[in-house]
Amino acid sequence: MDGLKETAGTFWRTCSEYVHPPPPIREQVPLEDAQFKAEREARVQAQIQLSYERAMARLSEMIDRNASKPAHISSLRVLGANKTRPGFLQAVLEPHLAAAQDPEATFATVLNSIQAAAEKLERFDIFHGVSVDLDTAARDPHGLAALIHVREKSRWKANSGTEMAQHDQSAYARFTLRNICGGAELLEGQFSYGTVTRNAFEVRLESPVNASPDTKVEVAGWNSSTDKKLWAGHEEVSRGGAVRLRHADPTPGSGMHELGWMGVWRTNTGMTETAPHSIRANAGDSVKSAIYHTYIRKTFDHPLLPTSGTYLRLYNEIAGASLGPLGLGLGLGGDTHFLKSEIHSRVVTPLHLPTSTTLSLSLRAGGLWGLRGITRPNDRFFLGGPSDVRGFAFNALGPRENNYSLGGDIYLASGLAIATQIPYLPTWPARLHTFLNAGSLSPIDQTKPLGAQVREVVGRGSVAVGVGVVCAVRGVARVEVNLGVPVVTRGGERAVKGVQVGLGVEML
Amino acid sequence: MPAEVQQPQWQIWSVPKPMAQLFDKFPLVEHPAALLPATPNTPKHADQPTLYIYSTAIDSSAHSPSFDAECLKWQTALLLAGLPFNAVSSNRHASPTFTLPFLNEPLSGPLVYSSGILKWIQENPSANLAAYLDEKTQADATAFTSLIESKIHNAWIYTCFLEPKNYQAVALPWYTKATAWPVNLWIGRQIREEKRAEIEAKRTVNGEEIYADAAAAFAAIAAALGDDEWFFASREPTLLDATLFTYTHLILSSPLVQDGIRQIVRTHGNLVQHAKRVYDRCYRK
Numbered sequence: 205m206d207g208l209k210e211t212a213g214t215f216w217r218t219c220s221e222y223v224h225p226p227p228p229i230r231e232q233v234p235l236e237d238a239q240f241k242a243e244r245e246a247r248v249q250a251q252i253q254l255s256y257e258r259a260m261a262r263l264s265e266m267i268d269r270n271a272s273k274p275a276h277i278s279s280l281r282v283l284g285a286n287k288t289r290p291g292f293l294q295a296v297l298e299p300h301l302a303a304a305q306d307p308e309a310t311f312a313t314v315l316n317s318i319q320a321a322a323e324k325l326e327r328f329d330i331f332h333g334v335s336v337d338l339d340t341a342a343r344d345p346h347g348l349a350a351l352i353h354v355r356e357k358s359r360w361k362a363n364s365g366t367e368m369a370q371h372d373q374s375a376y377a378r379f380t381l382r383n384i385c386g387g388a389e390l391l392e393g394q395f396s397y398g399t400v401t402r403n404a405f406e407v408r409l410e411s412p413v414n415a416s417p418d419t420k421v422e423v424a425g426w427n428s429s430t431d432k433k434l435w436a437g438h439e440e441v442s443r444g445g446a447v448r449l450r451h452a453d454p455t456p457g458s459g460m461h462e463l464g465w466m467g468v469w470r471t472n473t474g475m476t477e478t479a480p481h482s483i484r485a486n487a488g489d490s491v492k493s494a495i496y497h498t499y500i501r502k503t504f505d506h507p508l509l510p511t512s513g514t515y516l517r518l519y520n521e522i523a524g525a526s527l528g529p530l531g532l533g534l535g536l537g538g539d540t541h542f543l544k545s546e547i548h549s550r551v552v553t554p555l556h557l558p559t560s561t562t563l564s565l566s567l568r569a570g571g572l573w574g575l576r577g578i579t580r581p582n583d584r585f586f587l588g589g590p591s592d593v594r595g596f597a598f599n600a601l602g603p604r605e606n607n608y609s610l611g612g613d614i615y616l617a618s619g620l621a622i623a624t625q626i627p628y629l630p631t632w633p634a635r636l637h638t639f640l641n642a643g644s645l646s647p648i649d650q651t652k653p654l655g656a657q658v659r660e661v662v663g664r665g666s667v668a669v670g671v672g673v674v675c676a677v678r679g680v681a682r683v684e685v686n687l688g689v690p691v692v693t694r695g696g697e698r699a700v701k702g703v704q705v706g707l708g709v710e711m712l
Numbered sequence: 713m714p715a716e717v718q719q720p721q722w723q724i725w726s727v728p729k730p731m732a733q734l735f736d737k738f739p740l741v742e743h744p745a746a747l748l749p750a751t752p753n754t755p756k757h758a759d760q761p762t763l764y765i766y767s768t769a770i771d772s773s774a775h776s777p778s779f780d781a782e783c784l785k786w787q788t789a790l791l792l793a794g795l796p797f798n799a800v801s802s803n804r805h806a807s808p809t810f811t812l813p814f815l816n817e818p819l820s821g822p823l824v825y826s827s828g829i830l831k832w833i834q835e836n837p838s839a840n841l842a843a844y845l846d847e848k849t850q851a852d853a854t855a856f857t858s859l860i861e862s863k864i865h866n867a868w869i870y871t872c873f874l875e876p877k878n879y880q881a882v883a884l885p886w887y888t889k890a891t892a893w894p895v896n897l898w899i900g901r902q903i904r905e906e907k908r909a910e911i912e913a914k915r916t917v918n919g920e921e922i923y924a925d926a927a928a929a930f931a932a933i934a935a936a937l938g939d940d941e942w943f944f945a946s947r948e949p950t951l952l953d954a955t956l957f958t959y960t961h962l963i964l965s966s967p968l969v970q971d972g973i974r975q976i977v978r979t980h981g982n983l984v985q986h987a988k989r990v991y992d993r994c995y996r997k
Contacts, residue, residue, distance in 0.1 A: 469895050473805040477823055481762065481816070482751040487806035489899065491892035539892035578750045603746045610749055647749035664743055689738040695745030701735050 271312035277304040278347035280321075284354045288330065289386030295415035296328075297321050314338075318350055327417035327454065328388040330357055357382055367396070368681045370591040370708050371434070371598050374398020388412050402439075404428030413449070422448045435599040437479035437608040438487065440582065444468030459501030459516070467538070468492045470582050480605040486581050493538035494523035508676035508709070509623075509635055510552045511562045517548040523583075525575055542583055546570035548710070555622075560630075564621045564637075566712050572613040577650055584611030585645060588697070590706025593617050593643035595668025595688040600698035602645030607698075612645035614661050619712040623674065634675040639686070641712055642667040644694075667692040668699065681707055755798035761817045763787060764802040768889065772798040777995050779886045779966070781868060781958050783813040786829045788954040791994040793833050793841035803890070830951065842948035849944045853952045856936060856943075859929050864959045866911050867926035867973055870919060872962075873907040877969040927976045934980035941989065949990065956983075957990040 280301060282293055303309060304317035322334045332355040341347035364377040376396035384391055389411040396404045408424035425445040432440055448464035472487045497520050504513035521544040526535035550566040570585050586609055587593055588601035602612040623637035644665030648657055670688025677683055684706040690699035755762045755772045762772070765783035769776035774797050778784040790797055797815070807814050808823065815824040815832065824832045833839045844850040873883050879900075887903055888896035911917050933956060942949045943956075963977050964987060977983055 471805060473810075475806055475808055477808055481755065481800075482748055484764070484802070484806045484816075485751045485753050485800070488803040489805070489891045489895050491895050537892070539890075578752065581749075584749070603748045605748060612746070613749065646746050649747070649750065666743075689735060691739055692741045692743070693739045694743045697745075699739065701738065 267312070267315070271310060273311045274307075274309070274346045275311040275314050275348055276307060276309045276346060277301055277314055277317070277350055278341040278344045280350045280352070282352045282354060285331070285356060287356055287359065287383055287386055288388070292387040292415055296324060300324070314348060314350075318352075322352060324417060325352070325354065328412065329417075330383045330388050331355060332357055359383065367398070368707055370589055370706060372398055372400035374401055374404075387415070388417070400431050402429040402431050418454060419449070419451045422446075422450065424448070431474075433474070433476055435586070435609050436581065436611075437476045437483045437606075438472050439474035441471040441473060442468055444492075457501075457503050459499050462498040462500075463496075465495050465536075466492070468494075472582065478606055479608060482605055482610055483581065483608055490540050490580060490582065491538040492523050492540040492583075493536040494521050494540075495536065496521040504552065506676075508682045509633060509674065510564075511560060512554050513552055515548070515550040517546075519546040520544070540580060540583065541575035542579060543573045543575065544571070544583065546585075559624045559627070561622060561624045564619070564623065566617075566619040568615070568617040568712065570615050571648075573648065574613075574650070579613055579647075581611045584613060584647075585615045586611050587615050587617055587643045587645040590684065590686065590704045591708030591711045593619075593641045593666070593668065593712060594639060594672075594684075594686055594704065594706065595641060595670060595690050595699060596643070596666065597698040597700055601643050601666055601694075602697070603647055604696040604698075610647075613648040614658065615643065615645040616661055616665065617641070617643035617712060626673070632675075633678065634673055636671070637674055638669075638671045639688075640667065640669045642692075664694075665692070666690065666694055666697060666699075670704075681709055682711060683707055684711070753800045753802070755800055757796070757798055759818055760796050760798055761815050762798045762800055763790065763813055763815050764806055765799055765813045766803070766887070767799065767801040768886070769799070769801055772800045774799045775995050777961065777991075778813075779962070780812065781865065781962060782811075782826055784962065785955055785958040786813050786815075786826055788957055788990065788994055789829070789833065789841060789951055792949050792954055792990075793836075793839040795833065795836060795839050840948070842942075842946055842950045844950060845944065845946060852936070852944065853950065856933060856952055857955055859932065860955050860959060862914070863922075863925045863929040866915070867922050868959050868962060869907050869911055870917070870922050871968065871970065871973045872966070873904045874911075874917065875919075875970045879904060881969050882966050923972055923976065926973065930976055930980055930983065934983050937982050937986060939982065949993070953986070953990060957987055960984070960987040961991060 280297060282297075285293060300317045300321040304314045306313075318336050318338070322336050325331055326334050333353075335353045337351040337353065339349050339351065341349045359382060361380045361382065362378065363380075364375065366373065366375050374396045375398065376394055378392060378394040381391040383389065389409065391407075391409050393407045394405070404426065405428070406424060406426040408422055410420050410422040413419040413421050423445070424447075427443045428441070430440045430442070432438060444467050446464050446466035448462055450460065450462045452458075452460040469489065469491050471489050475484055475487055497518075499516070499518045501516045502513070504510035504515060522536075522542075523544070524536050524538045524541035525543075546568075547570070548566075548568045550564065552562050552564045555561045555563050572579055572583060572585065586599040586602070588596040588609075589598040593601060599609045601609075602615070603610045619639060619641045621637045621639040623635040626632060626634055626636050642665045644661050646657065646661050648654070668688050668690045670686050672684050672686030672688070675683045686704050686706065687702065688704060689701050693699050753770075753772065757772075763774070763783075763786070765778040765787055766780035767776055767778045767783070774787070774791060776799065778787055778799075787799060802812060804810050804812050806812075807825075809825055811826065813826055813829075815829055817824070833841055844853050871878055873879055883904070884896070884900045888900045891899055908917060911922075915921075937943060940946075943952045944950075960977055960983050963973050964984065968974060
């Protein structure tokens with residue numbers, strides 16, 4: 205038991221040494237001898253680094269030696285979580301303590317359990333710092349009393365910022381209330397105002413399910429007005445609510461699932477004078493009640509300029525369908541009925557050539573099937589733009605009339621790019637790339653055979669090539685300046701010859 | 713239509729000649745334009761102007777009467793003028809001014825709103841909507857038109873929207889048929905409040921007074937019409953006939969539950985005959 209106490213004490217002392225290093229030794233040196241001083245500083249720093257490495261080596265050796273010594277947790281206390289519900293904390297920590305309370309448990313098991321418990325508490329995003337103390341238990345041989353110190357984050361937070369996306373730059377103000385009922389619930393309200401999303405207000409309430417930080421249930425409501433006059437000739441007002449269930453596995457390489465229901469009241473209004481009949485005919489209100497599922501998995505090594513990794517996004521939605529044949533009358537409601545499916549994928553691999561060359565291949569496809577024969581432009585796909593199929597104007601591919609886009613029901617977009625470091629500037633967050641983008645967007649005529657229409661979409665598309673420079677503005681977005689030409693186009697589409705600037709996060 | 717090409721945004725310097733020549737070679741291949749997606753309510757005759765009205769018709773025939781007073785008036789005027797047009801069922805979100813009706817000429821730009829349709833008819837050489845015979849008739853017509861547009865219009869709005877049973881049986885299904893539950897209830901309520909405000913702007917909303925004023929107006933109009941076929945003994949129907957027909961047709965043919973106003977109109981046999989005459993001329997195929 206004494207050995208255990210000594211081990212525990214040394215363990216935490218060494219950790220604290222690592223966190224708070226002893227101050228370096230300083231001597232009086234003549235001020236004019238700056239270089240001598242710098243060299244001496246460097247030597248002192250090297251010595252400190254060496255002593256850290258030795259301390260870590262001692263630590264891991266100590267843990268290895270004592271790992272199989274019997275130990276178990278006899279009590280666990282959490283200090284500093286005044287606003288958090290005790291029942292919630294218990295539900296969070298209990299699964300991790302089950303192994304550590306076993307009489308057969310070892311020191312290694314105890315350490316791992318405590319480590320996992322502390323990391324799980326941090327993932328709730330309601331605590332600033334989680335630190336753990338171990339001490340011997342009073343009347344229990346081989347027993348350890350664990351003490352978790354937490355500092356809670358402030359209850360409310362208000363911040364503002366800007367969001368940048370192609371053709372939609374907006375400013376937002378957000379108000380967040382954390383941990384409102386003591387169980388890591390989150391209430392957030394956001395106002396935004398921008399060039400395309402004219403004004404939007406969204407409120408959401410999120411709560412962990414079963415005291416797990418990886419599974420959350422969310423209820424949201426929004427009211428937004430989007431100005432689509434530039435490419436679609438009208439404005440869209442959207443009011444609705446959603447209930448979502450989200451699950452994200454913390455192990456790297458696994459994806460995020462989201463399953464939800466949304467009910468939206470959309471109004472196409474504010475028609476321009478030159479809008480053609482095909483857009484005017486869809487003016488008015490429509491109600492969509494839909495169930496959807498999203499799966500996203502990203503394994504890039506850099507969020508904006510990856511050199512290796514994959515990205516996959518799958519989206520499926522069913523709106524308004526009635527359940528059962530014979531018109532049993534059970535359905536999701538609303539007057540919009542469709543099946544929608546979409547896939548976005550991208551693979552980036554390093555080519556083993558000098559100057560960090562990478563090859564990026566992306567593929568996007570989507571289909572919309574109207575269950576009552578026709579589809580609405582609110583639900584259709586739009587294609588084209590500097591962050592989408594480069595070399596074409598924003599949303600300018602596919603069916604168009606009077607210079608306005610009507611959207612399509614099936615699309616295929618692909619991109620092939622080779623990116624390298626910029627010569628003589630290897631450390632800049634920018635790359636030089638050569639791209640080939642292709643896209644095709646078509647409506648589906650349900651009275652004609654589907655196979656021929658799909659073959660037409662796959663075989664006949666618009667293609668553009670070009671070169672450009674991609675920069676990553678840290679944490680915000682990717683900025684591209686491209687010089688491109690269209691190689692193949694379809695009648696009515698607007699291509700851009702020459703310089704095109706793109707801004708976005710997810711790009712083809 | 714060939715693909716349009718946008719010039720580069722900044723023309724600080726002009727594109728050098730060899731590069732411009734190279735750019736001119738692109739695009740190398742041009743495919744025909746993509747087909748358009750299916751659109752509801754497509755006008756049948758693409759070369760004729762299109763009138764956007766409130767209607768329950770599913771085709772674009774001009775001979776299905778609208779259920780909205782303003783739309784029916786201009787639809788009737790266009791039919792009496794003998795001008796061919798498509799009439800598509802729409803809603804007020806389709807209009808840049810948020811009101812129906814409006815006329816969209818097929819190949820030229822500007823839309824013609826309800827205030828401009830009369831002028832549009834008069835400027836059209838092939839229109840034969842009868843003009844008023846002389847200045848006195850013109851003045852009388854103006855007086856009667858304002859009588860109809862105020863007293864009878866208020867009575868129609870009151871009976872259609874503000875009588876609760878009529879609102880449920882007539883106005884709500886007509887105006888919100890294309891909208892799903894629960895939005896249709898909200899839209900219906902919104903339209904009803906607008907109509908109430910429209911009446912309140914000019915007078916207090918009192919059913920008995922409104923109906924009494926309408927009865928007096930109908931009596932005056934029936935007296936002016938007399939036994940003539942059309943107003944002022946004209947040989948051809950004028951805009952006043954279309955205006956009167958709008959309200960008499962709606963009152964006589966709507967499935968009203970509280971139909972006090974219908975009894976008022978029925979007491980004047982010549983008004984009923986007049987409405988039938990205009991209907992046979994325009995809407996019976």
